[in-house]
Amino acid sequence: MIHGANYFFDSTLNTRELYEAVSRGLNDPEIFGHLGANFTADNEPLLTMPNDKLEVKFGNGVEWDLGTLTYRSTIPGYVSYENNQIEIFSMLYIPEDAASCSIIIPPRKATRFVLNKLFITNHFYSRGIKAPIFEEKVDEAVFAFENNTGGLFLLTEGKAPMHGKNAVVKLAVTVEKIAGREDETGKIDYRERKTVHNVLLGDLIATYEPPQEPIPGKDIFDKSIQPKKFNIPTYTMGKNLVLKQETGEITAGINGMLQITEDKTINISSQQIINGDVDLNTGNLDVNGDLLIEGNILPGFSIKASGDIEVKGNVEESSVDCKGNLLVHGGIVGSDASKIIVEKNCQIGFVRNGNLQVKGDIKISQFVMNSNIISNGCLSAVENKGSILGGTVCTANGIEILVSGNRNALKTELITGINSDRERRLRELADLMNTSKENIKKLKNAMGDQYFKDPAAFLKRLPPNKIPVFKEIILNLKKCLSQEIILEKEYNDIVALTSEVATATIKIYDMANEGTALQIGKTRRELTRPVAATEFFYSHEDAAIGEKAAKRQEPGKKKKA
Structure with missing residues (x-):
């Protein structure tokens, strides 16, 4: 406050704070009322000084009239006397980017000035x-x-x-x-880490937003x-992804695994590479594609792959x-709890205490010890x-090795000419045929001998209320007889195929030691001396297992036709 000065409006009002609050969208009639008390039109006196020393600075919307020692308004708006400076905050609020213009209207009761449409329009265009x-x-x-409300428009x-x-x-x-998964006992299995994200062909992986040129x-x-x-952080499309331009959807182009590189490139890979061992860092692996393991598979872990698996090291007591196809450069060291299942062929350095089930061929580069192996x-x-x-080795199409057993007559069982899948199906069919025969026997007993002597006459003698039930029994008997024919045909077809694989042989090029048990098809023989x-x-x-000299084919030479 300047001693001797005449203030025409409220000098204590914090006009700046109220104005900024309204400009941000605060719609409070009380605030508009306070602001209205300091509303002025243009060319109105704001402050008269006792002398011409200009002790008060003046800013926007204010001019100094030396003749009257008065500060006057040059625009309509709201008077502020803050910090020894007088200025007008325009009733037209225009933001810094001049993208819009709003008007801050006081309520009529708060001001002596009249605001009408012509006043507003003229000031707007001025x-x-x-x-x-x-x-x-x-x-x-x-x-x-x-209406005495005021507002921002x-x-x-x-x-x-x-x-x-x-x-x-x-x-x-x-x-x-x-980090792990809780099992049914409440313990955390830290081998279940889910480090591989499998996807199927057509799965939604990402979305694409096209670039926008600035206008x-x-x-x-x-x-x-x-x-x-704006440069928005983004992923980059890599291999085996399909972009649907009309929807912006990015889908997997193959069955495989989602892989994201350090530079945020998205790939769908048909091969997962583990640069080291399978351990607690990787956890158990379930891969929708091929799997390459540069190190070993440590004990207790489980590995699954829909494609080929290659292990540069050993498979140690794991499943x-x-x-x-399975390729193990080292060997397989198994246990009672571990099992190796292969749908196609496998090639292994050595097998010790292993349990293998292989649909295709098996090639061993060193030895097999105390293992149970089945191969079709x-x-x-x-x-x-x-x-x-x-141990025991059972194959469908032959065994070819250098040595079986050892000089201590270690029991070693070599079986060929048996397809494990066919043998299992034969057992299933035998059980089904036995069940079918039992059902047929029960149905015939329920029908009685008189029916089979003269079916038409028997049905005529039946009371009307029993005929529907009896016809249902006849229908079930026909179904069982038809099913029995189908089962017997499949059984006989498999038996015929089984007799064909009996042509498989066991070739031992160096020594078959005492204690070796041989079986070809259903015929067995145990060696009591080295051969x-x-x-x-x-x-x-x-009708027995015979012998002939085993001639080994020299590498690089083909058999004569």
């Missing part, structure tokens, strides 16, 4: 605004003034710029990684508003379920030691 005024908003502003706006951006790929799946706008003074161009193909171990020491360089085959003439 500011050099080029954008057209919103007439309906002017009417609303006048109504708010006359948008009078016009320019054309907003269209900000640009880069093309954006957003991940649409959650890549879950867990300039216009402010209310018809000046250009320059747009911004493997391979739907393709053949087993070959003719390199290095090429020995089978203890060298022998091929064992089934002799139809003798």
